[in-house]
Amino acid sequence: MGRLFWKFFLFLWLAQLLTMFGVAGAVWLSHPERPSAAIAGGPPPEFAPGGRPPFDHPPGPPRHGPPPVVPPMLAWPLLAGSMVSLLFAALLAWYFSKPIRSLSAAFDAAAAGRLDIRIGAAMARRSDELADLGSDFDRMAERLQKLLEAQRRLLHDVSHELRSPLARLQAAVDLARQQPERTAEFIDRIERDSARMDALVGELLTLARLDAGIADGVEEDVDLAEVLADIVDDAGFEAGARRCRIETDCDASLPARGSRELLHRAIENVVRNAVRHSAEDSRIDICAHAGDGRLRLTVADRGPGVFDGDLAAIFDPFFRSGSRPAGAGYGLGLAITRRVIQAHGGEVSAGNRAGGGLVVSIELPAA
Structure with a gap:
């Protein structure tokens, strides 16, 4: 048993004992004559032969003498109450201290490098803040484990x-x-x-x-329509070498807040990736519209697409899908895109076109 258990145990037990003795003492002191008469073996005054109820006696002078002793009829209930309070104090202290000891052991294991430890299952029967703390620890350990593996x-x-x-x-x-x-x-x-x-x-x-997070805090007004125009103009040379054409359907103004340089690089990575993997003599469609306080951008190519099981992984660093031919890239472009979009409060996802090819969707908050 740890120190917290004994603190809970002693505090709760003493509180119960004090409450029990206080109530018993108050009851005993409020009726001191009745227990004394019962102890002496005589009947109570109101039932004595020829006697009168005590409230019929005129008040007399205060009595002097030794204080009355605790009668045996009260000692047994006090002793039983003490034992019961002792048991319940121990159970309550154990109930609170056990999950805390488990958490302490889990933190020690995580500090030693064992990030695969989980304690949420051991607290599944609980439905209190300590169980929530165990779930939070599991999420923290899982996140740290993924970061270290990455x-x-x-x-x-x-x-x-x-x-x-x-x-x-x-x-x-x-x-x-x-x-x-x-x-x-x-x-x-x-x-x-x-x-x-x-x-x-x-x-x-x-x-x-x-x-x-070094790039956080860079805030400026950015018109994504202008950014897209610059990107399409630059990517047109690379697309022309592959006899591909880029068609756009964009609003005249797409106001956003953030870093113009980072947003330019994030969207450029997606467009250049589409140009690189598109089939020759094909078309790349870029659509960008604003609505409901959000900016939505899609880039669709007509290349080989990506295996369905790889759609989420293509945003991981150095990942290359087996469905796409080896290129000159290192698999970092889309990873940078995801980091930039998330840093600006947006989301990025990928899916396959029905007619073949990959569609990358970007959503950002509008300014």
Whole structure:
């Protein structure tokens, strides 16, 4: 038993004892003559032969002498009440202290790295604040476990993505030394791999800033219609190389609040992803409308789409769906998009078109 149990136990038991003795003492002191007569073996005054009720006697002088003793007829109830109060105090103290001991053990286990521990099932029979605290602990432990697992996966993926270009750089340097006449060719390869690593590091820094909340608090008036126009104008060159066309259906004004730079990057990632995975000679549809205090944007391509089981995972860092061909990206663009949209109080989701292709939907609060 812990210290909290004994504190609850002693406090409750003493409170019950004091209440019980106080009530018994008040009853006994209010009728001191009746128990004394019963103890002496005589009948009560109102039933004595030839006697009169006590209220018929004129009041006499106060009596002096030793205080009356507690009669045995009151001692047994007091003793039984003490035992009952002792039992109930122990049960109540155990009822409150047991879940707290479980919580303490769970916190110790979580501090030691065992984030898979759960205590909500052990408190399922309770319906009080302590049970709610146990459920809150389970949610906290589950969230921490997912964050740590995501960090481990991220570290593994970053190491894997950096290892390949670094190996190519080392190979290019070795070949340049062995074949000086091809130095220019190897320098071009080194420049390409260096640019890829620079892009990867830049995306990782952006993702880290968003996860750390550094980008929070950037507030300015942003017209998403202007942002979309800039993105479509830039993406048109890449789409033209694939003989794709981008068609838009947008309101003239889409006012929002937030960071223009981050929102531009988030939407651009979705549009460029659609261009990259669209089939040649196909169309990309972009729709953006305001209504009910929300801004709704959809980007639909006509590519291979995504497996239904991967629709939620495509927003995770370094995830690549098996239904899509390998591209030049690292799988960080949509992860950055989700972080940015969530930081602005919005939501992003993905689904497959009935006729083939992927549809990414973004919803943001309107200014």
